[in-house]
Amino acid sequence: MCETKAHQAINNFINNGSTIAREKIVFDNFESLALSWFENYKLTVKENSIRSVKNYLKVYILPALGTYVLPKITPMLLQSIVNDWSKNANTSEITSGKREKGKGKNYKIMLNIIKRILDYGMQ
Numbered sequence: 001m002c003e004t005k006a007h008q009a010i011n012n013f014i015n016n017g018s019t020i021a022r023e024k025i026v027f028d029n030f031e032s033l034a035l036s037w038f039e040n041y042k043l044t045v046k047e048n049s050i051r052s053v054k055n056y057l058k059v060y061i062l063p064a065l066g067t068y069v070l071p072k073i074t075p076m077l078l079q080s081i082v083n084d085w086s087k088n089a090n091t092s093e094i095t096s097g098k099r100e101k102g103k104g105k106n107y108k109i110m111l112n113i114i115k116r117i118l119d120y121g122m123q
Helices: 002-016 030-041 047-065 075-090 107-122
Strands: none
Touching: 030 047, 030 107, 047 075, 047 107, 075 107
8 A cells, every 4th residue: 555655756856846736827928927937026026027928028028028928038039128128228318317218227037037938938
């Protein structure tokens, strides 16, 4: 009896990566994954961080990647998007101490947010 349960636990671990089967959540596109990640992220940070990341998502990340289905997001696609952000940042005019909307220079931070979202999706 004990051996049977032990074998079942081993088989479950081999098949599922754990001894308890996890429910798989399927995301339709990058936007649904990003919004799910953001809901969890908000629980771990302060209000200013929430505001900053929400702005990065709204202005840059979701317009660039939101409609993509996850298997279509490749390193080449991400590099192309980051290159566009970099070019826009370099051509931005600064008036009253602010850059034009959509031409932020923090594209490295935005790439880090994308990586965190994709890592969250892999869990």
